[in-house]
Structure formats: structure tokens, C-alpha cells
Amino acid sequence: VTIRTILDGKGALYQQIYRSIREDILSGRLKRGERLPSVRELASDFGASRMVIQDSLECLAADGFVYSSPGRGVFVSDNLDGAGPHGGSRPASARVESPLDQSALSEFAMRALSASPADAFYKRLSARAPIFDFAYWMPATTDSFRAKWVQAAAAAAKLIGASYPDPHGEPLLRQEIAKYVCRARDVFCEPEDVVVCSGAQQAFDLISRCFKGEGGAVAFEEPGYFNARRSFEANGFAIAPIGVDDKGLQTFLLDEMAPRNARLLYATPSHQMPVGGILPLERRRELLDWAERRSAYIIEDDYDGEFRFAAKYVPSLKSMDEKGRVFYVGTFSKTILPSLRLAYVVPPKQLLGAFVNAKMIIDHGASSFVQTAAALFLESGAFAQHLAAVKRIYAERRDLLIESLSARIPEARLIDSGAGLHVHLYLGEAFRGKIGPLLSALSQKSILLSDPRDYYMDPANCDSLILGYAQIHPELIDEGVAHIAAQLQMMKAAA
Numbered sequence: 001v002t003i004r005t006i007l008d009g010k011g012a013l014y015q016q017i018y019r020s021i022r023e024d025i026l027s028g029r030l031k032r033g034e035r036l037p038s039v040r041e042l043a044s045d046f047g048a049s050r051m052v053i054q055d056s057l058e059c060l061a062a063d064g065f066v067y068s069s070p071g072r073g074v075f076v077s078d079n080l081d082g083a084g085p086h087g088g089s090r091p092a093s094a095r096v097e098s099p100l101d102q103s104a105l106s107e108f109a110m111r112a113l114s115a116s117p118a119d120a121f122y123k124r125l126s127a128r129a130p131i132f133d134f135a136y137w138m139p140a141t142t143d144s145f146r147a148k149w150v151q152a153a154a155a156a157a158k159l160i161g162a163s164y165p166d167p168h169g170e171p172l173l174r175q176e177i178a179k180y181v182c183r184a185r186d187v188f189c190e191p192e193d194v195v196v197c198s199g200a201q202q203a204f205d206l207i208s209r210c211f212k213g214e215g216g217a218v219a220f221e222e223p224g225y226f227n228a229r230r231s232f233e234a235n236g237f238a239i240a241p242i243g244v245d246d247k248g249l250q251t252f253l254l255d256e257m258a259p260r261n262a263r264l265l266y267a268t269p270s271h272q273m274p275v276g277g278i279l280p281l282e283r284r285r286e287l288l289d290w291a292e293r294r295s296a297y298i299i300e301d302d303y304d305g306e307f308r309f310a311a312k313y314v315p316s317l318k319s320m321d322e323k324g325r326v327f328y329v330g331t332f333s334k335t336i337l338p339s340l341r342l343a344y345v346v347p348p349k350q351l352l353g354a355f356v357n358a359k360m361i362i363d364h365g366a367s368s369f370v371q372t373a374a375a376l377f378l379e380s381g382a383f384a385q386h387l388a389a390v391k392r393i394y395a396e397r398r399d400l401l402i403e404s405l406s407a408r409i410p411e412a413r414l415i416d417s418g419a420g421l422h423v424h425l426y427l428g429e430a431f432r433g434k435i436g437p438l439l440s441a442l443s444q445k446s447i448l449l450s451d452p453r454d455y456y457m458d459p460a461n462c463d464s465l466i467l468g469y470a471q472i473h474p475e476l477i478d479e480g481v482a483h484i485a486a487q488l489q490m491m492k493a494a495a
């Protein structure tokens with residue numbers, strides 16, 4: 001057999017020899033089942049040591065191109081399907097895949113394909129560190145938090161078992177969550193009523209899967225939290241938008257606006273996302289009544305209910321739920337970190353079994369390691385201390401932001417309900433259709449804001465900004481607001 005000895009000069013010699021022989025195999029110059037020249041002959045052909053040839057042959061064998069038969073030599077594999085780091089053919093970059101045959105895809109995949117690209121969203125989140133960070137989704141951390149979290153994580157690493165987690169959630173974490181939601185949110189429940197999820201986002205998905213998506217609808221706050229909306233849409237639900245005002249969901253519109261097939265409703269009663277209203281008691285009653293009359297279920301997304309500053313305490317909607325109509329969803333994304341992907345759900349009792357089984361089917365349970373670390377963090381008291389510390393930080397930043405906005409942009413209407421980690425600023429109708437250029441101009445000045453248009457079914461209706469205060473350094477708040485005010489003035493003057 002004569003083989004070619006083409007060294008391309010890229011990388012180590014054994015890699016070049018590997019590529020040269022691989023090319024001969026792929027091009028058919030070396031036939032399937034054919035014996036390669038001996039190591040000695042190859043060493044002489046390539047002008048390399050036997051050791052180098054051995055390394056090349058080992059790589060070819062590991063990638064499935066050749067196999068060695070003791071005492072007989074090295075042979076080209078009979079079956080090259082799937083051989084090689086590139087699937088036995090050319091590198092991925094050089095491959096041209098066949099066009100996608102969409103007829104094989106599920107309705108879910110088709111809807112996921114048409115959703116806005118997840119990559120772009122992630123890139124925006126992880127964009128280069130802005131100087132003025134008004135993002136609302138990133139909580140503050142302290143040195144003491146880091147130290148305590150590392151302690152909890154180290155202890156968890158020693159404690160966790162080798163087997164699969166309980167799909168319901170680690171018992172210790174469920175116990176701690178049950179105590180916490182009873183105390184802090186009046187959600188009176190036992191550890192067995194709590195299910196641990198990988199983020200509130202997974203809770204929305206699991207709840208969706210327990211209801212009829214195709215032909216069904218979900219009554220949804222408008223504007224509302226787009227990541228929840230996307231989950232319902234992907235699961236086949238039609239979205240029935242119900243308006244919100246400064247007090248939250250306009251529950252008096254439900255009878256008229258929510259279609260008969262809406263058996264689910266999503267709401268953020270503790271702090272409406274994004275406008276900020278806190279749902280008053282009468283509306284809470286109206287909402288629960290509506291659900292009971294329609295045999296519908298409410299998803300109460302209590303994503304930042306623990307943060308109250310000027311607002312008086314309002315217990316969760318779940319605490320008023322006598323009839324088992326509410327899925328209570330809480331998350332550690334604001335109280336610890338969103339990167340943990342850890343949330344909890346207290347479903348209506350009758351749906352608990354279906355919900356836990358859905359969790360099992362989808363991912364076999366959340367990571368034991370992360371759950372155990374969180375459980376120890378709560379159990380040790382570090383969580384309560386952390387919450388107290390960050391609340392002080394947020395209270396200061398909030399006051400500075402509100403003061404600065406009132407002084408520098410007095411013409412805008414500020415919605416501040418005294419709760420949560422962001423405020424909402426109505427700029428007025430003159431800014432409809434101009435939010436995109438405004439955000440781009442601000443990002444040039446290294447000012448980061450979440451894109452408020454995402455929260456609207458029709459983004460053209462958006463004429464507001466969402467300003468978070470959890471991340472931004474207090475000394476930068478007024479300067480950041482001054483830049484925003486100047487940009488608004490400039491755009492008004494140009495109009």
C-alpha cells in the first residue's frame with residue numbers, strides 16, 4: 001500500500017500525520033479493512049519517530065478510523081459511520097446540512113423556532129459590563145454573602161448522595177422553604193406541599209403542560225412578563241391580554257375580556273411586572289372569585305414579593321386561596337442569584353401529584369448539590385441575614401433613584417409602589433415607537449436598561465422605561481439619570 005505523506009505544518013507532527021492518514025482513509029485511497037504499512041515503514045515514510053507514529057495511530061483508533069489486531073497489524077475500520085471527531089466526514093464548518101424538513105417537527109418546535117432568538121437575549125444579558133447598570137434582574141451580593149455561600153456549597157459537596165434527587169425536591173430544602181414562605185409570605189403549607197423547580201421559568205412550563213394548551217387560552221397581564229408569556233405560547237396557549245393599571249391587573253375586566261377557554265391566569269399581584277402595581281384586596285377577591293366561577297387556576301408569580309420599602313405588607317394571594325385555585329410560584333433568583341436556577345411552587349393540593357410527576361418526567365429533579373447548598377444556606381440563618389443586608393442596600397439605592405428621577409425628569413410619570421427592585425417611568429405618548437432608538441443611544445453611553453418593549457404584546461404601545469436599582473452603584477445613580485434626562489431632552493427637541 002502506498003500512502004501519501006502530506007504534512008500541512010499545522011499543530012504537532014503526530015496531528016499532521018493523523019490528518020494525512022485520515023484523508024487517505026476518507027478519500028478511499030486506503031480501503032476499508034485494508035492493512036496499514038507497519039509502524040517502522042510509516043516512520044520512515046513520514047520521517048518521524050516510531051513513537052510519533054504510535055501517537056497518530058492511537059488517535060486514529062480512538063476516533064474509529066482504524067483498529068489494531070494484535071500480532072497482525074493496524075487495519076482501516078470496516079465501518080466508518082460516525083468515525084472521527086467530525087462525524088467521520090469533513091469538519092463541521094465545511095459541511096452543508098440538508099434543508100430542515102419541518103413536516104417532522106412538533107407544533108412546539110415550530111413555535112420555538114419562531115420565538116425570538118434565545119442567543120440574542122443571552123448575549124444582551126451578558127454584554128460587556130455597563131457603567132450605569134439599571135438592569136432589574138441582577139440582585140446585589142456582598143462579601144459576607146459570598147463567604148457564607150461558599151461555606152454552604154462546600155458542606156453540600158460533602159453531604160450529597162450519589163443517587164438521583166427526589167423529583168419533589170430535597171426534603172431539607174422543602175422544609176426550609178415551607179418555613180420561609182409561611183413566615184414571609186403567609187403561604188401556610190407543609191414541606192410535602194412544596195415542589196422545587198429549576199427556576200420559575202420551569203414552573204411556568206410544568207404548569208402549562210398540566211393544562212390544555214391547544215384550543216386553550218391563558219389570561220395574561222398586559223404588559224406582562226415576557227418569559228412567562230413565551231412559555232405559554234410555546235405550549236400552544238392563546239394569550240388573552242388583560243390590561244393593568246397602577247394597581248395591577250384590572251380584575252374587573254376579566255368577565256368581559258377573558259375567553260371561556262381561559263382556564264389559566266398568570267399574574268404578579270405583589271408587584272406587577274413591569275408597571276409595579278400592588279394588587280389591592282378587593283381585586284384579589286375579585287380574581288379568586290373569577291377563578292372559582294370559571295373553574296380556572298391562577299399562577300401567582302411572587303418573584304420579588306419579599307422586597308418592600310415604602311409599601312405596607314401585603315400577604316400572598318395564595319394565603320387567601322380557600323378553594324385551591326392558586327399555584328404559588330416563588331424564586332431564589334432575586335433573593336439569592338438567578339444563576340442557581342432554583343424556585344419553588346406550592347400547587348393546589350389536587351394538582352400536586354400531577355405537578356411532581358411532570359417534574360420527574362421532564363428532568364428527574366433539580367440538582368441535589370444546588371438544592372442542598374441552598375437548604376444549608378437557609379437553615380444556617382445566612383439567608384435571613386443576607387436578605388436583611390441587601391434590603392438595606394436596595395432601600396438606599398431606591399431612595400437615590402427616585403429622588404434623582406423626580407428632580408431630573410419631572411415631566412415623566414413615575415410609578416413607584418414602594419416594593420420590588422425596579423420602578424416604572426411613563427415617558428408619554430411622544431415616545432411611542434422611539435424606545436428602540438432611545439435604548440440604543442443610552443447603550444452608547446454605557447447605560448444598560450432592560451428592554452421594556454419585550455413586555456408588550458404589541459411593542460409599539462410601549463412608551464416607558466424600567467429602571468432597576470439592585471445592581472447600580474449608589475454614586476452612579478444620579479449621573480446615569482442625568483444622561484437619560486439629557487437624551488430625552490435631545491430626542492424631544494429633535495421631534
Ligand SMILES: Cc1ncc(COP(=O)(O)O)c(C=O)c1O
Binds near residue numbers: 201343
Ligand atoms: C416577573 C418575573 N418572574 C420570575 C422571574 C424569575 O424567574 P426565574 O426563577 O426563572 O429566574 C423574573 C426575573 O426577573 C421576573 O421578572
